[in-house]
Amino acid sequence: MESLHQSVPRCIPLTRCKKNFGLQLGPQCKVYALAVVHHVLCACGQLLPYKKGDRNALSARKIAKFCGSAVGEITSPELFQKVASRMGMATSLRAYKDPVEMVLLLDHAFRAGCHVIVFVQMDRDTSSRPASSDCQSQWLEHAIVVVGWSSGTLTTLKAKGDVSKVEYKTLFVTCFARSGGAEDISLSEIYNSSCQVVEQRKPERFYKHLTLDRHVPDRTVKDSWLGICDPCLKGGDSCYWHDFDFRYQHYLKLHREKYPDLHISCDLDALFDRAAAGLVPGIVTRESFSDNGSFRKKLVIVSLKTTDD
Secondary structure (H helix, E strand, C coil), X not given: CCCCCCCCCCCCCHHHCCCCCCCCCCCCHHHHHHHHHHHHHCCCCCCECCCCCCCCCCXXXXXXXXXXXXXXXXXXXXXXXXXXXXXXXXXXXXXXXXHHHHHHHHHHHHHCCCEEEEEEEECCCCCCCECCCCCCCHHHEEEEEEEEECHHHHHHHHHHCCHHHCCHXXXXXXXXXXXXXXEEEEHHHHHHHHCCCCCCCCCCEEEEECCHHHHCCCCXXXXXXXXXXXXXXXXXXXXXXXXXXXXXXXXXXXXXXXXXXXXXXXXXXXXXXXXHCCCCCCEEEEECCCCCCCCCCEEEEEEECCCCC
C-alpha cells in the first residue's frame, strides 16, 4: 500500500524534541498517537495531527478519513495499521496474555529503537490516568505512546542485566502526555488497565455544534443542552467533534443536578436519532461505519517504513 505521506527519518527522541506537539482535540486518540510517533521519528511538525483550518495541509486525521474513518476515529486494529501504513510507518500488532509477555514485547521493541502504542482504559472521574476497575465503558478507551523504559527502570535493568529478572510491578515506562511533555507510568498500571478494554466494541457516534451560538443553550428548548463545545481549544466559529455518548452523558448528569426543572431527553439513542434527522438545530452528527475490533491486551510496535508496500 503506497504511503500518502513520505517520512523523513530523524533520530531525535521524544524527550529532546523541542517543538510542542499540542493537545488532542476530539475523540481521535489513536490517530493522534500515530501522529505523535510520526512527529518523533520524522521532522517535528512535518505531518500535523489536524489541519487547523488549512485546507491544503495533509493531516493525520485527514489520512484516517481517507482510510474509512468518519471523523478521525480508529475502530479496529486493522484500520489502525492501515492508517499507519498510509502515514509512512510500519507496524507490528502484538497480543499478550500476561504481564511477562508484555514486558518481553516492550523490551524487544525498545532495544530495536521502536516506539510502542498501548491501549488502556482511563480513570472514569479524571480521564487522566489508566484505571484498572470500574472503567469498562467504551468511551474510556485511550491510546498511549510509550517511548521507552523510565530512567529509574533503566538503572534497575543495568544492575540486574536482564528484564526477566525484574519484578514487573516495579517497572515504569516513559509515555507521551497530552499536555505536550513526558511522564512515567507504572507498567503494572498499564497492564491492569489494558485488561479492562472492551472486548466487543459498538459503532462510535459523534456530534458537533455548527456555531458557537449553542455554547450558552436556551433553557426553553428541549434537548438544547446537547453537550458544550469548547471554542477556547478549537477557535474559529465552530467546535470540534465530540463523542456523543460520553460528552452528552457527562453534561446531562451535571445539568440535571443543577437544573432539576429542565426537561431533557435522557435516552441517548433517541436523542442521537433526533439530531441525525436534523431535529436539533445547530447540531450535526456522524457515526463510524468501519468494522469494529477489540484493542484489549494488544500493543502496536511502530517504526518507519523503508519501502512502500
